[in-house]
Amino acid sequence: xxxxxxxxxxxxxxxxxxxxxxxxxxxxxxxxxxxxxxxxxxxxxxxxxxxxxxxxxxxxxxxxxxxxxxxxxxxxxxxxxxxxxxxxxxxxxxxxxxxxxxxxxxxxxxxxxxxxxxxxxxxxxxxxxxxxxxxxxxxxxxxxxxxxxxxxxxxxxxxxxxxxxxxxxxxxxxxxxxxxxxxxxxxxxxxxxxx
Numbered sequence: 001x002x003x004x005x006x007x008x009x010x011x012x013x014x015x016x017x018x019x020x021x022x023x024x025x026x027x028x029x030x031x032x033x034x035x036x037x038x039x040x041x042x043x044x045x046x047x048x049x050x051x052x053x054x055x056x057x058x059x060x061x062x063x064x065x066x067x068x069x070x071x072x073x074x075x076x077x078x079x080x081x082x083x084x085x086x087x088x089x090x091x092x093x094x095x096x097x098x099x100x101x102x103x104x105x106x107x108x109x110x111x112x113x114x115x116x117x118x119x120x121x122x123x124x125x126x127x128x129x130x131x132x133x134x135x136x137x138x139x140x141x142x143x144x145x146x147x148x149x150x151x152x153x154x155x156x157x158x159x160x161x162x163x164x165x166x167x168x169x170x171x172x173x174x175x176x177x178x179x180x181x182x183x184x185x186x187x188x189x190x191x192x193x194x195x
Contacts, residue, residue: 037174038077042181049086050151054185056178078171079161082179085154089146096152100129100144103156107137110163119145119183126186132176136163140172141179151188155179 038058046052049068064070073082112135119128128145141157
């Protein structure tokens with residue numbers, strides 16, 4: 001009888017504990033990262049290279065070689081880098097443009113879409129294309145800019161994480177505004193060629 005009584009007491013506690021309808025459980029809502037974007041303060045980046053442009057304070061320029069050919073613009077706050085390549089134009093402009101286009105469309109197998117925007121600014125002799133690549137491509141923003149006679153500047157933005165467009169989109173939207181400002185302020189130095 002004692003065993004029977006113990007089982008009855010345990011079952012009573014189990015039924016009372018499971019049968020309580022006073023507490024309703026709901027799934028937790030999805031959490032999102034809080035992103036604090038830096039205030040935009042621009043300055044002109046100028047060096048011995050044959051171009052200058054405006055960049056925000058959170059960009060830092062790293063020289064990759066001594067001839068102005070390669071620079072990285074590092075955005076530590078966003079774990080991203082813009083890789084810049086400068087090449088002088090000789091008779092190779094068509095080849096440079098086609099190589100830029102090829103670099104962009106290498107990402108098409110991972111992209112949901114590629115938007116092209118033409119850049120034409122006669123007052124600065126700045127002509128080119130800006131590419132916005134949606135989807136899980138490694139580089140969601142690329143461009144090239146040229147004066148058609150002497151200068152060719154190409155850039156590709158990379159986040160230092162596995163490509164996930166939905167995750168990087170808020171940061172990408174913020175950075176894109178600053179990259180657009182950079183493109184709108186590129187000035188070619190007529191008397192400076194690094195080669």
